[in-house]
Amino acid sequence: MNSRYEFAAIEKKWRAEWEKNPVNKEDDKKPKYYCLDMFPYPSGTGLHVGHWRGYVLSDVISRYKLLQGYQILHPMGWDAFGLPAENYAIKTNTHPEVSTKANIANVKRQLHEISAIYDWSREINTTDKGFYKWTQWIFARMFEKGLAYEKEMPLNWCPSCKCVLANEEATNGVCERCGSQVTKKNLRQWMLKITNYAERLLNDLDKLDWPEKVKKMQSDWIGKSYGAEVDFKVDGTDKKITVYTTRPDTLYGATFMVLSPEHKLVKEITTDECRQAVEDYCYQASTKSSVDRMSDKEKTGVFTGAYGVNPLNNALIPIWVADYVLADYGTGAIMCVPAHDERDFEFAKKFNLPIIQVIKPKDEEEKELTEAYTGDGVMVNSPLFEGMTAFEAKEKAPHMLEEKGLGKKTVNYKLRDWVFSRQRYWGEPIPLVHCPHCGTVVVPDDQLPVELPEVENYKPTDTGESPLAAIDSWVNTTCPKCGGPAKRETNTMPQWAGSSWYFLRYADPHNDKELASKEALKKWLPVDMYVGGVEHAVLHLLYARFYTKFLYDIGVVDFDEPFLKLFNQGMINKDGSKMSKSKGNVVSPDDLVKKYGCDSLRMYELFVGPPEVDSEWDDSGIDGVFRYLNRVWKFIYTYKDKNHAPTKESDFVKNTMIDQITKRLEALTTNTVVSGFMEYTTKMIDIAKAQDGIDKSCIEDLLILLAPFTPHIAQELWSDTGHEGSIFDTSWPKADLSKLTVDEITIPLQINGKFRENLKISAESDKETVLAKAKEVLATRLAGKTIVKEIYVPNKIVNIVVK
């Protein structure tokens, strides 16, 4: 054993050994633990220290569970289809297939530097034919079950990516990928009925051990609301307008109605005098981008000339058209109660429409409203709800209206169906064929995968058509049903398609008969721990849950939630902002590994701050853990042959260390795990120095505890201290709690809540003894004062209250 910690040689040696003999072996006698990272998209810029954070954490968890006697599935793969990969290819003028391959090679090299226990025999790649065959297979099942449908509607269109976007990809009216402003384009697209699953996606959140923040984001995104649909007759016609409202209690306060510009009754009810203005308005609304439409501060709108009839009191109220009403939520039409809704209030003020108050705030005089009142209160001017409070009426109104045949109780969701087709080359072809006789026909399973053809020109077009549409030899095919000439669907799937189910494939990655065998799925799934960034809270994580529930429904899997526990690691910032190439603040792990070694960097990644919180990267901080590992090396080098019988002291330190490290690791507060290592190692070294030797088991347990964090040095020292084989074949030590008791305790003494002295006293002392001793110690400070109260919290504190 060398007296110096030669990390480079040690790490090289053990990495080679572990490549030959992986420490993680399958053993069906053991319980399973599936620890998964959100698989990366193979980016051209490679990994930085921020990426390491999550990968190190999941590896530490995997190795810890391994030592606890589990068989571990800890796989890695590539999310390689989709816009990021394709945009990178276009930018560098390389075919996406070529650039993706090169990027994977580079990122894979970097991942090896982490020395994680990935099972590379299970590596997957969403762009492999053997993989996307099953991505298509799942789509085919959805199509058969009626969950995939085609619809023409105004969609989010990114002019830079030249592609439609799902709602989840266009939050704030900005393209999730490139940051361009999203416009609207009327297109015929494939949709997935994720809304069929809205209720289950919402309710089952309760089952999940996920960060509350992510659950809340999902439930807000699903956006369930309770209310009523109410029918308003259009005066002088036989038509009726159905509105959705969450405040049916305020029905008597409705003074006008608003239809969205896209509402199909707009044309039919508009009077001739108003027709020109309404048509102009609707045309303008249709050309506005969603950003413009949202960012308009002033409300706009036009009167249709028609009137609706309030079903409760037959009052005639004007019907307007305004773009603040969304076509695709509720019924696309609303009743407006300006007295009790902020938006309606603003609109009424601007267009001088009447305001009728139907809720009187409690303990307040009636006065003219200067803003909408949305709180609770007493119902007024509302015969049907006489004597109720507003919130009471809100509860009861849907039912009351239903009984009267004026409306019905309704539930609405903000969640929209998932726009599933993309006008891009680099994605899974949608396995459908359009036949002039048979209509849209799904490609039979035995003809899957529908392969992505190799093309010269993969760049997106401006027409809203995929580049695939230009390849006649690929587009023209025969109908699987009638054998006649037919055309292939030319859109591809969005980048989320593969990642919505990839975690299943790891269980059985080479299966060409099924997406994964029943046995393999039963053995490994669901995922026990999922580690990744919070940016996928409503994208990938929602889609993956939807896919899993669908596969559960058709009997492919026997669980309906894919990820039991989710951990979101925080971002690592540099100089106060997110690392990015353009800011030039990217810290590469490669250099740090060279300078300090993999073990030091792993440990520092965990030490830099609480893992769920964003942290600031400081290069000099790694010196601390590097020094620590050198201290460990020197400690063991010095004392490995100086065994000393266990003492009360050494037992106490050893067992507190085991107890604390385990507790802190279970809580995933890894920064305190590392500080614990430093603290307890120092204490051990002090003991060893004092008695010139140390109980061998102290060293052994320290090394096993260190193994998940710094595997190379732990293994090297394990071998150097005369142990055969892998340290990962040992097991995680258990603290002997009986060794944690002490004879003498130190109790802080306070006077009036302020710390004054410490009292050392036998741990068995009773209250009287402690208080008597305490007063003795504090005697000079208590002289001349009157004791009002004496407080003793056993083993914690003494507080004497004086006047």
Add this chain to the structure above:
RNA sequence: GCGGACAUGGCGGAACUGGCAGACGCGCCAGACUCAAAAUCUGGUUAUGGUGACAUAGUGUGGGUUCGAUUCCCACUGUCCGCACCA
């Protein structure tokens, strides 16, 4: 606008269910070793006053509950995040 999270030394951060604030690390200062430097080791490091043991103040601001508050409650300020006309 609505909703959520957070606020502790020069810096990153500890403090379990209310009980010695500042663990651990970085940085800095001093000392040891050295011809010297690096590395390493030892000690110090919230502020103010004092040679000193010690005293006083102190966890964004103002209040409250309590013997005792970084921790609980109320109001405010600031930072970050999510949603954003969802009727």
